[in-house]
Amino acid sequence: MKNNNHDDLIREAVIIREKAHAPYSRFRVGAALKGKSGKIFLGVNxxxxxxxxxxxxxxxxxxxxxxxxxxxxxxxxxxSLGGVSPCGACRQVLWDVCGDIPVIMIDENGAVTRQMKMSELLPAAFEEKNLAHE
Ligand SMILES: [Zn+2]
Structure with a gap:
């Protein structure tokens, strides 16, 4: 049975957030990105x-x-603390590399604050097809 509830991703994002290197803002963020292979890739700020x-x-x-x-x-x-949404730079890169995936925003304890598709977070995106070659 396919698991669409993303509990695994949520758990991984909360755990990895502790490893963020944020000595200036002290705003730690953890991200867990699941590929179609089933592998989960982690990132911190x-x-x-x-x-x-x-x-x-x-x-x-x-x-x-x-x-x-x-x-x-x-x-x-x-x-993140309070479960904020990705910044503009991240929205662009997520759109370019990952396409129209769901983005699950969760607080520091793993409670979902919001879930949106990338096409909702970055409507009318600039993208590869806009790159005309002269
Ligand atoms: Zn960002």
């Missing part, structure tokens, strides 16, 4: 003393998946 170099948990999870050869995706769960 990693902040830099040169603030602009910081990378979000969602994009680090995408990088881990891509580096491991995953090509298609089921869903992503993102755990």
């Amino acid at each position: 990693v902040e830099s003393s040169s603030y602009g170099l910081s990378v979000c948990a969602e994009r680090n999870a995408v990088a881990a998946a891509v580096a491991n050869g995953e090509k298609s995706f089921e869903a992503i769960a993102v755990s």
Whole structure:
């Protein structure tokens, strides 16, 4: 039986959030991205003393998946204090790499605050097909 309730993703996102490197904002985020292979790829936010170099948990999870050869995706769960939604940069990268997957936003304890599809989070997205070549 196919498990569509994403309990595994939620649990992994909450656990990995503890490993975030967020000494400046102290806003820790954990992300768990499930590929169609069934594998789960994890990411945390990693902040830099040169603030602009910081990378979000969602994009680090995408990088881990891509580096491991995953090509298609089921869903992503993102755990943060209060269960916030992904930033604009992450929405763009998630759309480009993962497509129209569900995004499950959860608080620090794993309670779902919101679930939306990527097409709802990033309507009228810029995407690969917009890249005309001169
Ligand atoms: Zn982000």
